[in-house]
Amino acid sequence: MTPLPLAPIVLTPLVVLALATVLTWVERRLLGLWQDRYGPNRVGPGGMFQAVADGIKLLFKQDWVPPFADRGVFVLAPAIGMMTVLLSFAVIPLAAGGIAGGLNVGLLFILAMMGLGVYAVVLAGWASDSKYALLGGMRAAAQMISYEVFMALSLLGVVMVAGSFSLRDIVAAQSGLWFIIPQGLGFVVFLLAGIAETHRLPFDLPEGENELGAGFHTEYSGMKFGMFFIAEYAGIVLVSALATTLYLGGGNGLLLPAPVWFALKTGVIVAFFILLRAGLPRPRYDQLMGLGWKVLLPLSLLNVLATGTVMMLRAS
Amino acid sequence: MLDTLRTLLLTFLHGFHRRATVQYPEQQPYLPPRYRGRIILSRDPDGGERCVACNLCAVACPVDCISLQKTERDGRWYPDYFRINFSRCIFCGFCEEACPTYAIQLTPDFEMGEYARPNLVYEKEDLLISGTGKYPGYSFHHVAGVPIPGKDRGASEHERAPIDLHSLLP
Amino acid sequence: MYVLPLLSGGLTLVGAMMVVTCPVAVHAVLYLVVTLLSLAMVLAMLGAQFAAALEIIIYAGAIMVLFVFVIMMLNLGQPDRDREKEWLRPRAWIGPGLLAVVACGELLYGLPTLSDPDGAVFPIDARDVGLSLFGTYVLMVELASFLLLAGLVTAFHIGRTLRERP
Numbered sequence: 260m261t262p263l264p265l266a267p268i269v270l271t272p273l274v275v276l277a278l279a280t281v282l283t284w285v286e287r288r289l290l291g292l293w294q295d296r297y298g299p300n301r302v303g304p305g306g307m308f309q310a311v312a313d314g315i316k317l318l319f320k321q322d323w324v325p326p327f328a329d330r331g332v333f334v335l336a337p338a339i340g341m342m343t344v345l346l347s348f349a350v351i352p353l354a355a356g357g358i359a360g361g362l363n364v365g366l367l368f369i370l371a372m373m374g375l376g377v378y379a380v381v382l383a384g385w386a387s388d389s390k391y392a393l394l395g396g397m398r399a400a401a402q403m404i405s406y407e408v409f410m411a412l413s414l415l416g417v418v419m420v421a422g423s424f425s426l427r428d429i430v431a432a433q434s435g436l437w438f439i440i441p442q443g444l445g446f447v448v449f450l451l452a453g454i455a456e457t458h459r460l461p462f463d464l465p466e467g468e469n470e471l472g473a474g475f476h477t478e479y480s481g482m483k484f485g486m487f488f489i490a491e492y493a494g495i496v497l498v499s500a501l502a503t504t505l506y507l508g509g510g511n512g513l514l515l516p517a518p519v520w521f522a523l524k525t526g527v528i529v530a531f532f533i534l535l536r537a538g539l540p541r542p543r544y545d546q547l548m549g550l551g552w553k554v555l556l557p558l559s560l561l562n563v564l565a566t567g568t569v570m571m572l573r574a575s
Numbered sequence: 576m577l578d579t580l581r582t583l584l585l586t587f588l589h590g591f592h593r594r595a596t597v598q599y600p601e602q603q604p605y606l607p608p609r610y611r612g613r614i615i616l617s618r619d620p621d622g623g624e625r626c627v628a629c630n631l632c633a634v635a636c637p638v639d640c641i642s643l644q645k646t647e648r649d650g651r652w653y654p655d656y657f658r659i660n661f662s663r664c665i666f667c668g669f670c671e672e673a674c675p676t677y678a679i680q681l682t683p684d685f686e687m688g689e690y691a692r693p694n695l696v697y698e699k700e701d702l703l704i705s706g707t708g709k710y711p712g713y714s715f716h717h718v719a720g721v722p723i724p725g726k727d728r729g730a731s732e733h734e735r736a737p738i739d740l741h742s743l744l745p
Numbered sequence: 746m747y748v749l750p751l752l753s754g755g756l757t758l759v760g761a762m763m764v765v766t767c768p769v770a771v772h773a774v775l776y777l778v779v780t781l782l783s784l785a786m787v788l789a790m791l792g793a794q795f796a797a798a799l800e801i802i803i804y805a806g807a808i809m810v811l812f813v814f815v816i817m818m819l820n821l822g823q824p825d826r827d828r829e830k831e832w833l834r835p836r837a838w839i840g841p842g843l844l845a846v847v848a849c850g851e852l853l854y855g856l857p858t859l860s861d862p863d864g865a866v867f868p869i870d871a872r873d874v875g876l877s878l879f880g881t882y883v884l885m886v887e888l889a890s891f892l893l894l895a896g897l898v899t900a901f902h903i904g905r906t907l908r909e910r911p
Contacts, residue, residue: 293589296596363870367798374806385771385817400814404807538586
């Protein structure tokens with residue numbers, strides 16, 4: 260039995276949580292930039308400690324569980340959301356190889372954790388026992404299960420080309436050409452599915468603050484809400500890191516060392532996510548599902564078919 | 576689809592535009608001279624209070640935030656107390672329009688935040704300024720016909736001397 | 746060395762017991778998820794990591810979510826919980842319990858006769874699964890896909906919007 264990689268096990272969650280916390284500030288600054296305003300710039304240099312201030316505020320808020328809620332599940336839901344995202348990071352081959360970067364079903368592991376992440380939203384919606392939360396939870400269930408399908412199908416192309424589910428092997432297979440070139444279609448589908456999976460704007464229908472209050476976390480306050488919040492941002496980092504690993508060649512790059520390249524590429528995709536939020540309105544629910552099943556599903560199937568055909572022709 | 580991409584591009588280009596935000600405490604916003612902010616009571620050019628306690632401002636006030644009481648000194652009317660409850664005031668400026676003596680005026684100042692509501696009730700000494708406000712030369716008692724100490728009947732500007740009814744001469 | 750498998754197996758059993766005895770439907774479904782997850786752990790430790798991942802993705806991640814979804818739609822309340830409790834009286838479960846004990850005894854009796862190859866763990870990866878699916882069991886796969894296609898067509902037929910008849 261190999262010794263446990265203790266340093267990454269301790270460091271990865273801390274780094275991810277810190278990143279997610281800082282990302283709340285980065286997002287607000289970038290949104291400000293793209294909307295011709297400043298965003299939070301008062302606390303600390305350039306407003307950097309805004310996230311810390313928000314965290315302190317959330318910690319000192321009353322930790323209220325509604326009397327009508329299902330207490331156990333209500334408390335469990337944010338923890339599930341946090342755990343699944345943090346566990347997914349275990350297989351991302353970060354700088355030092357991550358915790359289990361070479362796991363031979365790494366990609367499937369991430370998909371499994373994303374699948375379990377649905378429970379956080381659905382159970383939060385159910386346990387709150389309020390109509391808006393329930394509506395949010397039901398929307399989340401249908402949306403996230405659907406988009407999981409397209410995400411898995413879009414990843415299939417990458418797996419076919421790389422010939423492995425292990426993220427480390429997939430990065431190694433991109434030493435020549437990044438997969439975004441042969442798998443551009445899959446990349447687009449993956450990004451869209453990733454937005455829907457982390458229920459980010461423009462696909463944030465489970466939250467939909469102007470129709471459902473705050474959706475599934477309407478009844479949450481204090482640090483329980485904070486956990487949902489941080490888990491969402493950690494989810495963004497996860498999807499961006501995954502897109503970097505699968506399509507943009509991970510840490511491969513000229514001159515600069517691998518971790519820097521990885522951070523740069525991930526940062527660009529995170530910024531793109533924020534740009535989507537700044538620019539696009541939220542679609543109607545049937546439009547969201549229609550986009551999924553009528554556009555993304557055929558596209559991803561086509562991608563798989565084309566990839567398979569090209570591979571067969573090459574082999575023969 | 577193309578529209579979506581165009582939207583994203585335009586939003587991205589907004590990153591290079593000038594920001595519309597005014598960084599308020601460091602960078603003061605421009606307030607026009609007729610901005611309707613904190614209410615003051617002004618004085619005559621010779622230093623007397625302009626307000627004659629006619630109560631027109633209190634009547635005009637839609638939210639009833641002005642209260643005052645008349646008193647008389649040397650034949651001249653003054654407010655005994657003059658109280659504006661700024662926690663009610665809506666800064667509509669009707670009081671300024673109603674005032675016949677240009678006493679009550681609104682100024683371009685809005686920084687009146689307080690932690691306790693009673694602190695927003697301004698008394699006469701808080702409201703009175705030492706200057707004339709927006710109308711520098713105007714002095715009601717030098718225009719109006721009412722006699723005051725130092726200015727007899729008919730001594731006002733644009734006023735003829737009073738006609739002596741007992742005299743038969745034209 | 747056997748701590749992890751035993752822990753996972755124990756969790757599976759406890760979870761399964763709770764699924765049956767829980768009066769609140771959503772809690773029962775959650776315990777079922779726990780059961781599936783610990784079962785996946787057992788599978789992974791036996792070398793079938795691919796199967797473990799698929800079990801989590803498909804069963805725990807998709808089908809169980811649909812269960813929760815349906816239960817949410819049903820809007821169960823206190824009366825339903827009371828009825829569940831009614832069903833959990835000894836009179837109701839003693840028969841199935843006895844049958845389960847018999848089945849367990851049979852399993853325990855038959856367990857030593859199962860041959861253990863040589864104790865080694867062979868990792869089964871996606872390639873092996875694919876080869877056996879599209880080699881040995883290709884007929885089953887085709888039949889299953891027929892079934893799924895029929896289900897798809899039926900769902901599409903039921904779900905289409907009806908036009909007003911002139």
